[in-house]
Amino acid sequence: MTKQTIILSLVFLIVIITTISCNKKTYTIVDSVVTTNSKVSEKKPYLILISLDGFRWDYVEKYKPPHLIKFIKNGINSESLIPSFPTKTFPNHYTIATGMYPDKHGIIGNSFYSYDKDMTYRIRDRAMVEDGSFYEGNPIWIQANKSNMVTASYFFVGTEANIQGVKPTYYYRFDNSVKNEVRVKQAIDWLKLPHKKRPHLITMYFSDMDDTGHKYGTKNDKELKKTLFELDTQLGVLFKGIEKTGLPVNIIIVSDHGMSTVPISKFIPIEKIENDSLYTSINNGTIINIHPNNKNQINSIYAYLKNKESNFKVYKTENTPGFEYVPKNKNWGAIQILPDFGYYFLTTEGIISKKKDTNTNFGVHGYDQKHKEMHGIFYANGPAFKKAYITPSIKNIHIYPLMCEILGLDVPSNIDGDLDQIKSVLKTEK
Secondary structure, three states, X not given: OOHHHHHHHHHHHHHHHHHHHHOOOOOXXXXXXXXXXXXXXXXXXXXXXXXXXXXXXXXXXXXXXXXXXXXHHOOEEEOOEEOOOOOXXXXXXXXXXXXXXXXXXXXXXXXXXXXOOOEEEEOOOHHHHOOHHXXXXXXXXXXXXXXXXXXXXXXXXXXXXXXXXXXXXXXXXXOOOOOHHHHHHHHHHHHOOOHHHOOOEEEEEEOXXXXXHHHHOOOOHHHHHHHHHHHHHXXXXXXXXXXXHOOOEEEEEEOOOOOEEEEHHHEXXXXXXXXXXXXXXXXXXXXXXXXXXXXXXXXXXXXHHHOOOOOEEEEXXXXXXXXXXXXXXXXXXXXXXXXXXXXXXXXXXXXXXXXXXXXOEEEEOOOOOOOHHHOEOEEEEOOOEOOOEEEOOEEHHHHHHHHHHHHOOOOOOOOOOOHHHOHHHEOOOO
């Protein structure tokens, strides 16, 4: 064989391998997790957890999307879902996944400083988002994995991270450009897999309402309704596809938080309170964590910041309103700054950028959950749930033990959620 023939053969082989690789499924199967259901797991029900980011508690009643209306009418309708403080995306998604308050599971903000790692976690930093050492607790996919149950995720906070060396059996790295219909089709295809490979737990994530809410605020009915109806159409496709499988699938639909409107005139430049010589400040818009450079100066820094109060309040961390407990996680820092409801901290550059927008009102969240604008949704439907049942507002910490109950999983003893607070939504055994 000539040298030229060998080279051509190698090139041909590379092309074939590349072509095969490109035609493979793009989701990842992780070697360290369960890839085949045990015989016990094969007999368990199915559960799909769907997050509609930024979906406020009153959107369905206000805009009446047909598929969600039908879903709720035949299932569970909670007055609202009460998020944990701060009412931000990452803390609350991971609270839903673990049944723990942010103080305990460690994801205390979309950004936060970690003393143990001496670095600041930021949700736009892919390396940090996928670093499982930031995440405490036993998220529902890990709990299912412990019971030899196959799991899947088309996006959900924490599912990309190597938490305890485990990820869902099938998962995708987050890419918000992936169309909703692609996500829906994949979920249905997962349910069509052979028994041994079929996930009994699937998590899904849709950011549509959050994206539109941030851009237009909560008073632009035209844009909100347009987005909601497009989302509702895809959910209708999902519901129909699930029904066609004939499987006993339970569906829980939640959101991480609600949304409120802030006019451009009420954005506060974060630079007004920054002082690197005295402390580090981590800004999450509705809460700023203050980390003193010198622990002996906490009182003097507190007094310094109190004198600056203007449309915001300064608190020692242990006295900060919004928490349902005394925060103990050191990563909060010693002092918290909270803007008054209806105000929001942003960089001067960010404010200038927003002033160039044709909109003058923008959607934000993160405030104390006593403001109902921050409340999300809890809807459910399936063989495990009662029909046409209305329940008062539910705290999001209780969803985790509910999921464990449906899937027949053990409930960790260290969670904050309590099944007794939510089990009324389940059918009563006869």
